[in-house]
Amino acid sequence: MSTIAQIAANMKLESPVMAATSLEMRNDALARIREALLSNKEAIFAANAADLAAAEESGVAAPIVKRLKFDEGKLAGVCEGIADLIKLADPVGHVSLKRELDEGLVLVRETVPIGVIGVIFEARPDALVQISTLCLKSGNCAVLKGGSETMNTNKALFEVIHAAAVEAGLPATCLFQAEAREEISELLACDESVDLLIPRGSNAFVRYIMDNTRIPVMGHADGICHVYVDADADVQKAVDVVVDAKTQYVAVCNAAETLLVARGIAPKAVPAIAQALANKGVEVRGDAEVQALVDCVPATDEDWDTEYLSLTISIKVVDGVDEAIEHINKHGSHHTDAIVTENAATAERFLQLVDSAGVYWNVSTRFADGFRYGFGAEVGISTSKLHARGPVGLDGLVTYKYKLCGNGHVVADYASGVRSFHFRDLM
């Protein structure tokens, strides 16, 4: 059997061919994948049943088993996602600059696929479908490694997807599924062949990837999101936003972990919010001022830097928007942070000065998601400032190249002054 290194090297060599495929062929592949998933659903569900049985046998907790499941509902969801993806514009071949540098010398900047992408993701069969179809639509080759708890489902889904893609005419090297955990470390060493790694999973896992490869990594480790309730907030809106941000889905990166409340409104807002959170079973950890207002667990310094991913929230009273901004920029993870206020000037200050991928006004942090932004789907959420930031959809899976066409133009003529540039934008 080939090693991951050989497979990735082959992919790299073939990736320009994949990049040159037409939108029609890529969309046709997506349509065939959708049909093949539907017509092979019994085999896929059977594979999933085997994974679920193994998970239950080994005592995996019920909420996690739910995530492993791939049923009619999940199938309908991914098929709808593929139909939406087909409708999206081609991210490849978009010209963002066309400039005549001099007579007969024309520069064009055009989007092209990144090339070879490695995606390492959690045990969630729908994620495999979304990620592979996003990579194909954007003309990229991809090595996929999904969580081993859905090993059988991954294998069944991958075979169906890969066969349909090849049937549409895409190169056989367009997708490869790594199955063994050891293959992850092999993949990390492929910096000559793999252009981008997208790791999804626990903080520790993502940090491990970031620390052990020379390949550029896109993603996020922590998701410490904040809601700041300003002195000019509408208290009911604050209650709604905080309850949603904390409790709508606790185990995700865009859930709120810390609530900051302006001193002026704390006596009114903190009890109202704490009561609403208590109704949802949330444990509050408060600073001294919060403790004076409601019954709660005393917060320690560590709480301000903790991503609970559970029904726990830390609450701190601050002077106002400036202290909130400073706290968020220092303790947050630059993911998504929200202000609740009726004061437009204060909101503007917050949106300007908070240094995060998403800055929200009177909105729950839970909106930070590729689907909710209308991107069709996402491969992940990036807290890096380089390349893509925030939810990453098709746009984040392309780069660009410069094409320069002339008629024997040489730099010596410009250095000597025989010719000179006139820089005329043609678009």
Add this chain to the structure above:
Amino acid sequence: MSTIAQIAANMKLESPVMAATSLEMRNDALARIREALLSNKEAIFAANAADLAAAEESGVAAPIVKRLKFDEGKLAGVCEGIADLIKLADPVGHVSLKRELDEGLVLVRETVPIGVIGVIFEARPDALVQISTLCLKSGNCAVLKGGSETMNTNKALFEVIHAAAVEAGLPATCLFQAEAREEISELLACDESVDLLIPRGSNAFVRYIMDNTRIPVMGHADGICHVYVDADADVQKAVDVVVDAKTQYVAVCNAAETLLVARGIAPKAVPAIAQALANKGVEVRGDAEVQALVDCVPATDEDWDTEYLSLTISIKVVDGVDEAIEHINKHGSHHTDAIVTENAATAERFLQLVDSAGVYWNVSTRFADGFRYGFGAEVGISTSKLHARGPVGLDGLVTYKYKLCGNGHVVADYASGVRSFHFRDLM
């Protein structure tokens, strides 16, 4: 004295304030810097004279001494560059997406400065001026470390630039100059504070930086650029392009290192090109077929992976465009590669399938440069596919953030089906 870590942490905290400065203030800073450089030129030239004396004393080669020099000509050049930079549009605050997700829920994607940038660059005083003014124009804070051979000039230039920037109202933390070589390793450890590193210099140095930091790195190590002379080439154009690409300036990343020639035209093209190169003092290293056509040094396998940066070129005969593409994608550094041909279809195939930041048709590779692309200036050239690729000007020094404004919108309403997204683009 503060350590680099403390200085970078302070910069990080102040960077949102720098990011929020107006274009007027940033342009005013540039104008003041330009004036201050002119009015302090005697002190700067005196500092440079000390550096040049020290360099000559320690036996630095004449071409390098030329690069260290900062005289009236270089001063006029950087001042012209600043005047051009002032005229360029603001890279900050550019809205690239405005979408109503649902009634009253509006998403805006807007460019913002990256934040804190660390630039480590060679001993070239004009580079210090260009880099610092590009960072200021784009609203970034920067830690600068220039080559120690121009230590005195760097110090004199930096003091003038920093004072003028602060006078215009920019935060004092906007720029810091690191002076000691040990400070580079301190800087590499500042992954909590520094958002991006731009190293310039030798291959080994850039690789060292890439291998020893968790901070994202933008730049390039190798620059192995190719010219491919196709069977349908105009031989005179081929001679002109190859001579320029190889000899116009040999010690730079966009100079050509390897020439590929289609078998069909080799008997005519190789002798003509070899003669023209010999007239410029270039040593040719050829494969067996080239050796049969002209007197030359036999090339070894190693030559195809070598960046000479000198008056040496390797020449190989290939079947045609497909073998040329394969050779370039395998042995090149994805920097800049050119085809010479009169056949538009062949050129199109080359531009499509060569996986490099710059793909050129009938043009010398030496055009790969921010000034020549009309970017005003460049901080470097990137061969990475993430974020900026090719020459990096102002556009490469910004990222974006998503601003989402609503009126108490919560995700629970969309999950339950009470509300739904309608995704209406507002621009």
